[in-house]
Amino acid sequence: MSIDELWATILKQSSPSTAVSSSKTVVFLGDSLCGKRTLLSKFCGQDGEIYRGHGLGYDYLPVKSKDDDDLGQLSIYSIDAAAPLRAQIKAALPNKSTLEDSIIVIAVDLSKPWLVLECLAKWIKEVKEHKDQWLELSGGERNDMADNFQKKWLKAGQFEELPEGALSDNLGVEIVVVGLKSDALQGVLNDEGMTEKHADLLQFQLRKKCLEIGASLIYASVKEPRTVETLKAYVLKRLYDVESDILQARGVSREALFIPIGWESEKRVNLLQEGAGLPDEIPIPQQKIYNFEQEIEPEDEQKSLQRVAEILEQAASKNPTAAAAMTKSRLNSSASASPGGAQLPRPSAAGLNASISGSPGGKMGAMPSPGSGQHSERMLADFFNQLLLKKGPAGAANSPKPGTPGAAAKK
Incomplete structure (x- = not known):
């Protein structure tokens, strides 16, 4: 074997471990003041004061394998809920191929449990409109995306066919729903005169909706670093196949819940309804009325x-x-x-x-x-x-x- 052939063989054998993967993207959606910026700073490993800009935010994260090989650079976009959404989402997800190679993170604020489902429905609607209207994908392209995502879901859960209730609303996009401020959830419920059953009701509703769209569900808090690390490790696993030993499902936790793709089923969701049952709804707290002292005007002397x-x-x-x-x-x-x-x-x-x-x-x-x-x-x-x-x-x-x-x- 000549020297040239030897070098060609060595390069060919080493190329899979050193080649940089194609660009991957994660997009963070969420209402204002839900804790999204704090989550992003922890996700990117940034310490110190949190930068609070306006409009579309961008950051990146170098990705390495367990062997310390460079796998690429993860692009991180943050959508500002207070700015026009269409231009921001289109800049982050400009076409079908980018959308298929991305994960969309929808952040909801668990410190306001009565607004969580409304917030989630709002951002799911934005994703649908982006895919169906803004990118102007044809019916065939949307069906291809749905089929490809269904294969991913079945492979992750090691199913041969979809379980009952799963992917009944297939968006063709991988979504991770992150419940932020999970440490404050029970305290808020107690302050409003609600019980742990209301927390179980919220978890039941979220898990049911995530099963319908095929989304993962994570409860996170910046006071619990492992929850943010779980989110980060899960995103890298799904996009770059980086292995991690902290990705075991946690389906019974109220503050560190983790439901990965393909793990959920209606049977597991319905376990939350056993026993005394769940309340009918999470009531919206009444607005507190503050009484201010009336200002007394002095009377004219005469x-x-x-x-x-x-x-x-x-x-x-x-x-x-x-x-x-x-x-x-x-x-x-x-x-x-x-x-x-x-x-x-x-x-x-x-x-x-x-x-x-x-x-x-x-x-x-x-x-x-x-x-x-x-x-x-x-x-x-x-x-x-x-x-x-x-x-x-x-x-x-x-x-x-x-x-x-x-x-x-x-x-």
Whole structure:
């Protein structure tokens, strides 16, 4: 054998282990704030602050075999739910061949269990529309994709024919449904007055839907690193056939559930209904109503005085003695609350006597006796009415000083 033939033989034998596989893609779908970005950072092995951009996100992951051979570079796309979806999905999955060589990860938020099925149905609809309308695949191409995926599913589960209920809604695309924040699920249910049976109901509904579309199901939490590692190892196994020893199915766990492709069956799903049975639904919690204190607007000073004067006049007509005491109390409080802290003058016997003697109606020689309650009330009411005519601090300066005879007569 010549040297050239020897080298050709060596290269031919080594090429399967060193050749770079064709490009593979994983696309992450999910609603905003469902935990998708945090999952992506852990999936790619990134530490530190999470980058939160807008629009289509892209990253990559070098893939190596157990023998440390380079198998290729996994393209990772993240679809932003707050941006136009059509352009993003079309950029990530531009044609039929890319779609067949990809895995679509649909992330749902388990901390809001009443919205999980709605979210899943929304993204399944987007995948269907992309395949049927945006890529404009013919009926024959869609049937080929469905047949190829059915063969994958049967091979993974080592079935000769499809079990009952499996692939009743065959999309022709491999999907992994990831329930995020699984560690918070039971706490949320307890806070809303629900039980473990509601968690079982959610798992039953998810597993039933995943069986229909042939999807895998994983519960993941960034607080449980093995759950994220399970997702990563499973994606690499499905796309690059990289072996891993952490891919055993876990069908009884509430926080680390793992249902791989081809493992599920209706019999296993129905085990969740045994015993006391499941609730009919996961109720939507009622929106909490917060009571805010009503803001109190201050009343205009003149309007307040007018209102108090009317109250005093009504009281005077019914009980003159009690009204006189009320007038004195109101007058003292109004004077202490006047603008700038200025004290309004208080009537004295001399001042009231001078005011009355200088009135146009006639002359009175002396202050009524203390025993005359009605006269005393009338004098206080007259003085209070004079306060209503004063506006601002300027009026207070022109008011008669207590104890100054004849001050009320000078105008």
